[in-house]
Amino acid sequence: MERSEILVTIKDHLEARGIDGELVTEQADLANDLGLDSLDTVELTVGLEEKFGIEIPDTELEGVVTVGDAIDLIQTKSPVGA
Amino acid sequence: MSDRVALVTGGSRGIGRAAALVLARSGLRVAVNYKERADDAKETLRLIEDAGGEGICVAGDVTNEASVAAMFGEIHDSLGPIGVLVNNAGVRRDGLSLNMPDDAWHEVLATSLTGAFMCSRLALKDMLAARWGRIINVGSAAGLRGSAGQANYAAAKAGLTGLTKSMAREVASRGITVNVVAPGLVDTEMTLSLNERQRDALLQNIPAGRAARPEEIAELVGYLSSEAASYVNGAVLVIDGGMAA
Numbered sequence: 001m002e003r004s005e006i007l008v009t010i011k012d013h014l015e016a017r018g019i020d021g022e023l024v025t026e027q028a029d030l031a032n033d034l035g036l037d038s039l040d041t042v043e044l045t046v047g048l049e050e051k052f053g054i055e056i057p058d059t060e061l062e063g064v065v066t067v068g069d070a071i072d073l074i075q076t077k078s079p080v081g082a
Numbered sequence: 083m084s085d086r087v088a089l090v091t092g093g094s095r096g097i098g099r100a101a102a103l104v105l106a107r108s109g110l111r112v113a114v115n116y117k118e119r120a121d122d123a124k125e126t127l128r129l130i131e132d133a134g135g136e137g138i139c140v141a142g143d144v145t146n147e148a149s150v151a152a153m154f155g156e157i158h159d160s161l162g163p164i165g166v167l168v169n170n171a172g173v174r175r176d177g178l179s180l181n182m183p184d185d186a187w188h189e190v191l192a193t194s195l196t197g198a199f200m201c202s203r204l205a206l207k208d209m210l211a212a213r214w215g216r217i218i219n220v221g222s223a224a225g226l227r228g229s230a231g232q233a234n235y236a237a238a239k240a241g242l243t244g245l246t247k248s249m250a251r252e253v254a255s256r257g258i259t260v261n262v263v264a265p266g267l268v269d270t271e272m273t274l275s276l277n278e279r280q281r282d283a284l285l286q287n288i289p290a291g292r293a294a295r296p297e298e299i300a301e302l303v304g305y306l307s308s309e310a311a312s313y314v315n316g317a318v319l320v321i322d323g324g325m326a327a
Contacts, residue, residue: 039210039252039253039255039256042210043210043211046210046211047211
């Protein structure tokens with residue numbers, strides 16, 4: 001998956017939740033810049049899992065601080081069953 | 083007809099059937115879960131349809147993660163995302179703690195407590211996305227005061243309280259409520275198996291002097307599922323004819 005494609009998906013998801021899409025860059029800090037709390041993060045994760053057909057274990061979310069980190073993590077995953 | 087969908091586990095009989103009916107009457111489309119009693123679940127659905135409601139029957143063993151996932155998939159396909167979850171499935175395997183076999187302990191915990199957890203975990207995904215949800219866990223007076231001969235059942239029902247309060251704290255900010263209804267003695271097939279001595283002993287402690295009808299418990303479930311109950315969260319609502327008074 002292309003980084004840009006994943007970024008657009010993240011941006012769409014967050015915009016649907018009322019977050020200004022302009023703020024959603026690879027450098028943006030999920031908690032401090034975008035104001036996501038732990039539930040928002042879970043929700044984003046679930047949304048991305050469904051969109052890309054992947055599974056992201058909670059334990060792997062620990063190192064995810066920025067949008068770019070999330071993209072890195074998603075790029076390591078292949079669609080389930082693919 | 084509301085767009086909202088309810089899932090009632092253990093909806094084939096007793097409190098589950100009555101709750102499914104109340105929810106259907108309030109305009110929800112209802113998935114009636116059963117494990118083995120397909121005919122009883124169909125009867126619940128027939129009652130729903132007779133009342134002008136809509137729903138489906140859906141098989142599923144709440145103690146089995148794969149079965150729960152399949153059940154949710156089926157409900158999503160037929161009805162849509164779940165807005166109201168009534169964790170009602172439960173079994174009794176009574177006996178004194180001293181003699182209680184392991185499987186009697188595990189089965190009761192798996193159904194009432196682990197089942198409620200697994201169904202809630204999946205339903206919360208739908209509710210989080212919708213920014214609205216109601217989870218109603220059917221507890222028991224036994225979970226509050228204990229019950230000789232029912233250590234497994236009482237432990238499972240008490241466990242629901244901790245599950246409920248924790249989940250309520252986690253998701254309250256998203257328009258989701260999680261509550262327990264804790265009935266005392268209710269006239270259902272499950273309590274018909276009590277022997278006369280057990281029944282008399284229970285009735286002596288009930289100021290109302292009678293058991294509840296399942297419909298009376300279902301009305302409280304209906305209230306908790308409603309818009310009106312949006313500020314009731316993490317609560318244990320006792321409905322026991324005054325037994326705990």
